[in-house]
Amino acid sequence: MQRILVTGGAGFIGSNFVHHVLGRTDASVTVLDKLTYAASRESLDGLPEDRVDLVVGDVADQPLVERLAGEHDAIVHFAAESHNDNSLSEPGPFIQTNLVGTFCVLEAARRHGTRLHHISTDEVYGDLELDDPARFTEATPYNPSSPYSAAKAGSDHLVRAWVRSFGVQATISNCSNNYGPWQHVEKFIPRQITNVLDGGRPKVYGAGTNVRDWIHAEDHSSAVWTILERGRIGETYLIGADGERNNLEVVRMILEHLGRDADDFDLVTDRAGHDLRYAIDSSKLRAELGWTPSFPDFATGLARTIEWYRDHESWWRPGKDATEAAYAAKGQA
Numbered sequence: 001m002q003r004i005l006v007t008g009g010a011g012f013i014g015s016n017f018v019h020h021v022l023g024r025t026d027a028s029v030t031v032l033d034k035l036t037y038a039a040s041r042e043s044l045d046g047l048p049e050d051r052v053d054l055v056v057g058d059v060a061d062q063p064l065v066e067r068l069a070g071e072h073d074a075i076v077h078f079a080a081e082s083h084n085d086n087s088l089s090e091p092g093p094f095i096q097t098n099l100v101g102t103f104c105v106l107e108a109a110r111r112h113g114t115r116l117h118h119i120s121t122d123e124v125y126g127d128l129e130l131d132d133p134a135r136f137t138e139a140t141p142y143n144p145s146s147p148y149s150a151a152k153a154g155s156d157h158l159v160r161a162w163v164r165s166f167g168v169q170a171t172i173s174n175c176s177n178n179y180g181p182w183q184h185v186e187k188f189i190p191r192q193i194t195n196v197l198d199g200g201r202p203k204v205y206g207a208g209t210n211v212r213d214w215i216h217a218e219d220h221s222s223a224v225w226t227i228l229e230r231g232r233i234g235e236t237y238l239i240g241a242d243g244e245r246n247n248l249e250v251v252r253m254i255l256e257h258l259g260r261d262a263d264d265f266d267l268v269t270d271r272a273g274h275d276l277r278y279a280i281d282s283s284k285l286r287a288e289l290g291w292t293p294s295f296p297d298f299a300t301g302l303a304r305t306i307e308w309y310r311d312h313e314s315w316w317r318p319g320k321d322a323t324e325a326a327y328a329a330k331g332q333a
């Protein structure tokens with residue numbers, strides 16, 4: 001695979017993947033990205049210019065995606081609207097990008113016989129009880145809760161249908177919550193880090209007992225590359241790094257790292273339909289393809305991420321006020 005098309009490659013997880021591929025292989029990458037509020041050209045800075053191309057465009061632009069698919073050996077499809085809170089206030093873009101966009105990618109892959117890897121989320125499985133020892137596996141029934149996760153669930157079903165009905169050469173991965181550099185300040189970890197850097201207080205939904213299974217974006221990238229290279233066509237692989245923490249634990253770690261009292265946070269209005277707990281069993285990926293996470297433990301990864309936000313204020317600052325104003329309008333600031 002020498003020529004790879006990465007949809008959504010200027011977003012948080014997509015751009016981490018582009019850095020991963022260009023740093024570890026001799027492949028060249030075309031990024032197709034609409035450069036919405038959640039993407040940034042800066043996330044692609046420092047890459048070898050002769051091996052990366054940015055096409056600013058919409059993944060739901062069928063002729064554009066068809067043309068690009070014909071010029072590449074593989075498509076890795078990250079492009080998606082990803083923020084649950086936004087999907088609750090305005091679901092339309094989630095249907096358009098996550099469902100219609102995936103349809104366009106599938107039709108393009110079908111027409112050109114291009115290998116496809118579809119990026120998805122563990123949220124398609126709904127949530128687990130806090131005291132349930134179970135974790136999600138590839139056999140867990142779909143049960144999405146939000147417009148975001150329902151649209152991602154639908155996109156997974158489209159991929160499986162195109163594999164079975166049209167022989168599209170596709171794999172799917174469902175990953176848990178990512179953290180790391182270049183994540184938009186609307187998301188939980190960057191929001192709380194930047195609140196504290198600004199001298200403010202973290203804002204925790206509900207009672208803060210909801211659990212997320214954190215993985216560093218770099219480990220997500222290495223898993224996706226492994227599946228792209230060695231995954232079996234038509235298969236789904238769950239990606240996770242055994243990083244379960246509740247939201248209170250995470251904000252306390254951020255506060256303590258930045259020299260503040262661990263209880264210096266506010267509990268705010270809960271998210272509607274807020275999923276309680278996500279937890280991934282990634283045994284299939286580890287046993288079948290030999291993948292293991294390489295990033296250090298969550299505490300070390302979080303500390304490095306906090307330092308990254310401290311060092312990159314000029315990147316996150318322009319979006320911060322508008323993001324907080326939107327949360328304030330919902331009683332979550």
Ligand SMILES: Cc1cn([C@H]2C[C@H](O)[C@@H](COP(=O)(O)OP(=O)(O)O[C@H]3O[C@H](C)C(=O)[C@H](O)[C@H]3O)O2)c(=O)[nH]c1=O
Binds near residue numbers: 175177204271
């Ligand atoms: C923004 C914010 C969030 N939260 C809570 C809500 C969740 O329990 C947790 C993480 O929230 P966040 O919105 O960052 O992420 P999730 O809703 O878990 O979803 C994320 O991880 C999955 C896998 C994807 O697939 C999504 O694309 C991705 O956004 O913190 C707060 O308590 N306060 C806040 O200010």
